[in-house]
Amino acid sequence: MADEALFLLLHNEMVSGVYKSAEQGEVENGRCITKLENMGFRVGQGLIERFTKDTARFKDELDIMKFICKDFWTTVFKKQIDNLRTNHQGIYVLQDNKFRLLTQMSAGKQYLEHASKYLAFTCGLIRGGLSNLGIKSIVTAEVSSMPACSGVHVQNMQDCCTGTYKAMWFAASIPHHLYLAFLPCYPSQLLPLPCPSLIPPQQTPVCDAPLPVSMCSHCSTSAYE
Amino acid sequence: MAVCVAVIAKENYPLYIRSTPTENELKFHYMVHTSLDVVDEKISAMGKALVDQRELYLGLLYPTEDYKVYGYVTNSKVKFVMVVDSSNTALRDNEIRSMFRKLHNSYTDVMCNPFYNPGDRIQSRFVCLGRAFDNMVTSMMIPVC
Secondary structure (H helix, E strand, O other): OHHHHHHHHHHHHHHHHHHHHHHOOOOOOHEEEEEEHHHHHHHHHHHHHHHHHOOOOOHHHHHHHHHHHHHHHHHHHOOOOEEEEEEEOOEEEEEEOOOOOOOOHHHOOOHHHOOHHHHHHHHHHHHHHHHOOOOOOOOOOEEOOOOHOOOOHHHHHHHHHHHHOOEEEEEEEEOOEEEOOOOOOOOOOOOOOOOOHHOOOHHHHOOOOOOHHHHOOOOHHHHHH | EEEEEEOOOOOOOOOEEOOOOOOOOHHHHHHHHHHHHHHHHHHHHOOOEEEEEEEEEEEEEEEHHHHHHHOOOEEOOEEEEEEEEEEOOOOHHHHHHHHHHHHHHHHHHHHOOOOOOOOOOOOOOOOOOHHHHHHHHHHHHHOOO
């Protein structure tokens, strides 16, 4: 469909535009991720207002997350989230095995280091949507694709063979706060948390409940430390 | 038709409030304010309710001698309150519901406007920001002779 392509192209231009202005010194270098994330935040707020117009009232947090995975994702990315996991204490992991914004450059490992740029907007999208629904969250992204990640999950290994990028979203919560994390799974390339100021140091979310994710040696601890 | 229409933010401060100019404005502000307690009560009771009762429209909040107060809460916890003259018996529940839907649609348009900061008051002095919303509310109010 044409509007899909338009969104992809616009998003690509947006990312390269922000990074180009950083090169010219208009935006402080390193603030690009935050800037893209903030753009996504505002868009997410507006979108969720429109999408939830005709839905029934949400029962709980899980209900909201399901809505994000199904309806929200389908409308924005034309597919559902492939896997949603939670520890029922406010940590949510959303996994997309064929993330639309990354499929064009996922033939090999060549552009893996650039993947985080293309996830920031989506992180903001989720965070904005959730914040409008009354959930304060932190969203970080993780991309896993390379063979080094083998042994994580079954789907992961399949992906290693095909070489497509996957995106995973993580969420952790302390009482009354939800932390969604969207962590890059490749070891040294963890995305900075979009707004670290939201986590008071004494309340840094600790992943104490055993998460399925902790099977992955790269992402179990690093993001929550 | 409505005599007062109010939009209340999720933190319970007014985003937009408008009443027929001929009446005592403060009285309506007071009515809207007191209705927020009823709204809260209804939402918390609704959390445990069945699926078909989880509608955005809350129905009649409370009647007073001269007016009826109706409520509506969006998924983002923004509250719409409408005060209707109780002498107007022709106004059915379904009509109130569709008026709220119209109000919600307009609010969504305001929310999706890039020049609007979420959480700000909806003001009509900016063309294309609050103006459309304002006009829609005007169409819902009692025509002033």
